Every structure is written in C-alpha cells, then in structure tokens.
Amino acid sequence: MQGDGHRVRDVRVHGGLESLPDMVEALEGDHAAAAKLVGDLLTLRRIVMAEACALVSRKPANEREVLRAHVEAMANCIDDRATFALHDQALTRAIMRLSGNVAFELTWNTVVSLADGRPELTELLYADRERLLLGVRALLELLALGDADRTREVVRSALEGHDAAMVTDAVAKTHNTT
Numbered sequence: 001m002q003g004d005g006h007r008v009r010d011v012r013v014h015g016g017l018e019s020l021p022d023m024v025e026a027l028e029g030d031h032a033a034a035a036k037l038v039g040d041l042l043t044l045r046r047i048v049m050a051e052a053c054a055l056v057s058r059k060p061a062n063e064r065e066v067l068r069a070h071v072e073a074m075a076n077c078i079d080d081r082a083t084f085a086l087h088d089q090a091l092t093r094a095i096m097r098l099s100g101n102v103a104f105e106l107t108w109n110t111v112v113s114l115a116d117g118r119p120e121l122t123e124l125l126y127a128d129r130e131r132l133l134l135g136v137r138a139l140l141e142l143l144a145l146g147d148a149d150r151t152r153e154v155v156r157s158a159l160e161g162h163d164a165a166m167v168t169d170a171v172a173k174t175h176n177t178t
Contacts, residue, residue, distance in 0.1 A: 017106065017107060017110040020037075020041070020110055021114055023037060024037060024114055041111065041114065042159075044107065044111070045111055046155075046156050046159040046160060047156070048096075048104050048108065049095070049155055049159060050152045050153075050156040050159070051101075051104070051152060052096050052098075052099035052101065052104045053099075053142075053151050053152065053155045054148040054149070054151045054152035054155075055148070056099055056143055056151075057142070057143045057145065057146055057151040058148055059098055061144065064143055066094050067091060067094055067095065067098070067143070068140060070091035071091060071133070071136050071140060073087040073090075074087040074088055074129075074132075074136065075133055078129050078130065078133060081122065081126045082122065084126055084132075085125070088126070088132065088136070089112055093105070093108065096108045124166055125166065128165075132162075135162070139155070142154055142155075
C-alpha cells in the first residue's frame with residue numbers, strides 16, 4: 001500500500017535480549033543512558049549467576065568437577081588477560097550449562113556478545129585477575145557445601161562488590177583521561 005512506511009516498535013514491548021547489543025551501540029554517545037544500561041546488565045548478570053550457582057550447588061560433586069578444570073586453566077594464564085577472560089567465560093558457560101536452565105545460557109550468550117569487540121570492557125572486567133581467581137576458587141568451595149540459599153546470597157553479594165569496584169575504577173579512569 002502506498003504511503004505505508006516503516007513502523008517503529010517499542011523495544012520494551014516487542015524486544016528481547018537480542019535487542020541489547022543494538023541498544024548498547026545506539027547509546028555510545030549518551031554516557032548517562034549507557035551507564036544506566038550497563039548497570040541494568042550487571043544486575044541481570046548478578047541475578048542469573050546467583051541463581052545458576054544455587055542450582056549447581058545441588059548437583060553431585062562429580063558433575064561439578066568440570067568447573068575445577070576451568071578454574072585451573074584460569075590460574076595457568078593469569079598473566080594473559082585475553083586468555084584468562086576466555087577461560088572465565090568458559091567457566092561461566094559451564095555453570096550455566098550445569099544449572100540445567102537454557103534461559104540462563106541464552107542470557108549469558110547475550111552478555112558475552114556485548115563484551116565481544118570491546119577490549120576496553122575486557123580490560124576493565126579483568127584488571128584484577130588475582131582477585132577474580134581467588135573468587136572463583138572460593139566459589140568452588142561454596143558450591144561444595146550444597147547450600148543453595150547461601151550460595152545464591154554469597155554469589156550475589158560478591159558480584160555486587162565486584163561490580164561496584166569496577167564502576168569506581170571506570171569512573172576514575174574516565175576522570176584521569178579527561
């Protein structure tokens with residue numbers, strides 16, 4: 001029909017997680033809106049990761065053993081930020097897979113896709129690899145306790161602390177470069 005142009009649909013009504021990369025790209029010039037979206041993504045990551053870990057804590061020890069191999073791979077490349085990041089992402093994928101929740105896996109794929117091609121984000125996320133390694137080793141011990149409620153709370157709290165420190169570092173870097 002003539003005159004029938006493009007229709008813009010509200011992403012909050014019609015979009016899904018697949019919309020997030022485009023939203024991040026669209027907000028690159030709007031620092032306040034981009035910071036809000038990053039905060040929203042970090043919140044989503046904390047919720048999904050905490051719940052996935054709670055589910056994994058209920059798994060038998062032999063099923064969780066695959067996680068230890070990922071943590072040791074991280075330890076073996078602690079001086080190589082990019083390789084460390086890949087092993088950390090593989091660890092998180094293994095946690096998502098062990099949780100048995102496909103929606104968690106797909107959510108994690110979206111989060112990872114947002115970091116792809118953004119070396120500055122990888123630098124920020126993996127600046128303190130020794131601290132991260134201590135954290136994932138502690139996570140293995142926590143999972144071994146088999147207490148889903150405690151696991152959920154500790155993981156969420158630990159990620160909140162990590163995220164707050166990361167945001168503080170990002171703000172400091174921004175002020176040092178301007």
